[in-house]
Amino acid sequence: MMLPLLLHRGLLRPLLSTWLAFVLLFSATTAYESVSDETLRSLPRPGKDFDIHDGALLAPILVPRVSGTAGSTAVLNHLADFIRTTLPDWTIQFQNSTSKTPVSKGKEIPFVNLIASRDPPGTSPGDVGRLTLVAHYDSKYEPQGFIGAIDSAAPCAIIMHTMRSIDSAMTKKWEDMRATGQLNQLEEQQGIQVIFMDGEEAFKEWTASDSLYGARSLAEQWDAEVHPAMSVYRSPLDSISLFVLLDLLGAKEPTIQSFFPTTHWAYKKLATLERRLRELKQLQSSDPGRSWFPHLAKSEHEIPLYMRIEDDHIPFLRRGVEVLHIIDAGDRGFPKVWHTMQDDGEHLDLDTVEDWSVLFTAFAAEWMELEGFMDASQIHKRSVTDAWHKTEFLQL
């Protein structure tokens, strides 16, 4: 199942010149840097923003939001407003499609994916590889009034907290790089993007055509869109360095398996961060004896390959995108509340939700190589650098 799919990506490589291939190879070996214990101890916390009744990030998502309904539009506006007001350096894009569903009586239902991205300044879009964080914001059609807190309101809020927690560190890092002449075309360019996906849930019964409406449309469009000639990456799809899909997160004591040998190294990075954060007593849901990641000690040859979970990654995986699927699916299956009316705010384990947001912040900080730019003392340094840049600019 896996191998022919990976060959598809392999076919693209000969199209690149040796020089570009070298740049890609170089990037692949350097695009990750561990953060210090000091950084792990000072990561921002979501605090009251994850309150299920009036928290600024999470509460507005804990409503029914079936694709094509007013609830869906309200949540989409909440996500877009958060980015526009809190993260003005990010670019927002919508990718729209329509489809009939088994319950739409022949009517076309709109599906709207929200893509927010931030690239290093002065780069061409075709030359930037992007860490890609993904969660679906739609909720299930049935049972009526279904909330979907772990599925996937909490994952959306976890990603929102991650975005804002690394934003100023990226600004600072890129300012430093520009000041020291490192932001040139020969260097690896790493950006980040977030996809809030629509239409993940089936309306009636999960089939190939009744599920993954948003993901299928986006993967198809991004595969067909081609970057200008001589770009490092052929298409927006090829620009995805790692597709990190968060789903069914927010129940206590999750079990996260490693599903793909080619991204097992990234699984281990995330699992190692969880262990370090726990040892440093930075996690609220502390159960010192139990890791969330049972495959940490395994090699990529030892992870089980029998488990196949259909989720938003599938249309991307089939086109050769590298995927890290973070979904709570242990021997007992999905969390107990899955696809029931109990999957609501009250049944979330908020300590676990907070821990996830801290863990993904740490992972994104490592991926974006933000060590030295994350801690609180940098906020002061940053304003000094800002002033210095302004002075320099005026002198020019």
Ligand SMILES: *[C@@H]1O[C@H](CO)[C@@H](O)[C@H](O)[C@H]1NC(C)=O
């Ligand atoms: C896609 O839909 C959104 C929300 O309805 C709308 O704001 C946006 O303009 C649409 N974009 C395009 C390209 O049609």
Ligand SMILES: [Zn+2]
């Ligand atoms: Zn679901």
